[in-house]
Amino acid sequence: MPELPEVETVRIQLFLRLKGKTIDSVKIHHDKSVRGDRRFATALKGLRIDDIDRVGKLLIFSFEGKNDLFLLVHLKMTGQLFLIDKSGSRQAAGGHETKHDSTLPNRHTRVEFDLKDGTKLCFNDQRIFGYLKLTDKKGLAAAKDRFGPEPHQGALDFDYFFSRLQKSGRNLKAMLLDQTFVAGLGNIYVDESLFRAGLAPTRAARSLTAAEAKRLLREAAKVLKEAIRHGGTTFQSFKDSTGKKGNYTGKLKVFARQGLPCPRCGHIILKSKVAGRGTHYCPQCQK
Ligand SMILES: [Zn+2]
Numbered sequence: 001m002p003e004l005p006e007v008e009t010v011r012i013q014l015f016l017r018l019k020g021k022t023i024d025s026v027k028i029h030h031d032k033s034v035r036g037d038r039r040f041a042t043a044l045k046g047l048r049i050d051d052i053d054r055v056g057k058l059l060i061f062s063f064e065g066k067n068d069l070f071l072l073v074h075l076k077m078t079g080q081l082f083l084i085d086k087s088g089s090r091q092a093a094g095g096h097e098t099k100h101d102s103t104l105p106n107r108h109t110r111v112e113f114d115l116k117d118g119t120k121l122c123f124n125d126q127r128i129f130g131y132l133k134l135t136d137k138k139g140l141a142a143a144k145d146r147f148g149p150e151p152h153q154g155a156l157d158f159d160y161f162f163s164r165l166q167k168s169g170r171n172l173k174a175m176l177l178d179q180t181f182v183a184g185l186g187n188i189y190v191d192e193s194l195f196r197a198g199l200a201p202t203r204a205a206r207s208l209t210a211a212e213a214k215r216l217l218r219e220a221a222k223v224l225k226e227a228i229r230h231g232g233t234t235f236q237s238f239k240d241s242t243g244k245k246g247n248y249t250g251k252l253k254v255f256a257r258q259g260l261p262c263p264r265c266g267h268i269i270l271k272s273k274v275a276g277r278g279t280h281y282c283p284q285c286q287k
Contacts (some may be wrong), residue, residue, distance in 0.1 A: 001077050002094070003186035004150070005055045005248065006232035010081055010094030014051040014121075017083055019093055022116040023047045033110035033125060035133040043134055044071065044113075056183040057146040060140065070140050072133045078109075079123065079130030086118040094232075126264060147183035151217060152224040156182065162213045166207045170210075173201035176220070176277035184224055188233055188255045191280045193220040195254040197205075200286040201274045226251065254280040 016273075026041035034040050046062040054060060061071035073081070083091045084104050104122050105112050111132055113121040123132060135143065149156040161182070168175050175181060176190045185193060194201050196219035198214060208216070227233060230248040253263050258271035263283040271280050 001186070002057065002075050002079075002098045003188055003227075003232070004057055004184035005189070005227035005230075006094060007053060007059065007075065008228050009231045010075075011054045011059055012054050012079060013094060016051065017119075018049045018115075018121070019218060020048060020050075021119070022046065024114045024116045026032065026114075027112040028110070029105075029112065030109035030110040030128065032121065032128050033131055035131045037134050040132070040134055043069065056179055056203045058143060059146075070135050070137075072124070072135055072140075072143060074132075076125075076131070078126040078140065079256050081127065082124060084120050084121040091119070093177035113124050147179055148185040150180045151157075151182055151183075151220040152184070152228075154224075156221075158214065158217060162210060165213055167209050170205055171201065171275065172199055172203050172205050173214075173277070173279055174242050175205040177275060177277065181219070183222060187277050187279075188252070189220070189223050189227065191255045192253060195281060195286060196223065198285055198287060199283055200283075201279045203287070223255070254282060258281065
């Protein structure tokens with residue numbers, strides 16, 4: 001499943017290539033992939049893409065001269081976005097990783113955008129949990145309200161972070177996965193942040209000292225920034241037009257490294273279920 005750094009990578013790649021381009025037509029191949037207004041295709045026809053923003057893992061497209069219409073895209077489990085040029089070669093892609101590259105559009109293509117300049121944006125989604133949705137200003141504000149501040153974006157105030165931890169009856173893993181508290185840390189980056197901060201995932205959130213909470217916030221911000229710089233962990237392995245591959249996998253210190261030695265102390269890294277999720281940690285370094 002793509003996490004925030006992967007979605008941010010997709011956002012940047014698409015923004016660089018789609019800004020200023022006009023939607024010529026939209027084909028919906030699977031009704032379930034489009035939520036809300038059934039006039040989806042008609043509403044988007046002829047619009048020029050102005051910006052692609054993001055909150056949590058939700059992508060937000062806005063359009064020139066339209067301040068009350070937004071396109072929301074959520075990739076969920078298996079969603080992918082592919083941009084292909086006139087010759088059919090890929091310019092950018094991102095989202096869920098696939099082993100088999102096939103031509104596009106293909107049987108997993110749920111929505112297809114034809115742009116005036118001949119490029120095509122395909123929304124692929126094998127399991128159809130992802131969606132596209134048109135919304136207005138009010139709907140956008142409601143969508144944004146469901147996300148807390150992101151650790152790497154300066155808007156996250158330490159006093160807010162610490163006081164919420166102190167009031168919590170949950171453990172650190174559960175607390176950090178809660179997107180209404182802090183947005184952007186999924187299973188991979190919660191484990192990585194806790195390892196780097198030296199904190200056990202099962203630790204009661206309210207037991208943290210101010211110094212520990214500071215360290216945790218700092219490490220979470222660093223992990224997200226690093227992962228974004230590397231194009232994420234689960235980003236498609238084929239190269240984009242700039243020749244860059246998403247590869248944060250080699251930087252992971254505990255995630256999916258159970259049974260291997262801890263890079264800090266050499267103790268074997270363990271995996272167990274915490275807050276319902278497979279959790280990786282070093283029992284010696286994380287207190
Ligand atoms: Zn260790």
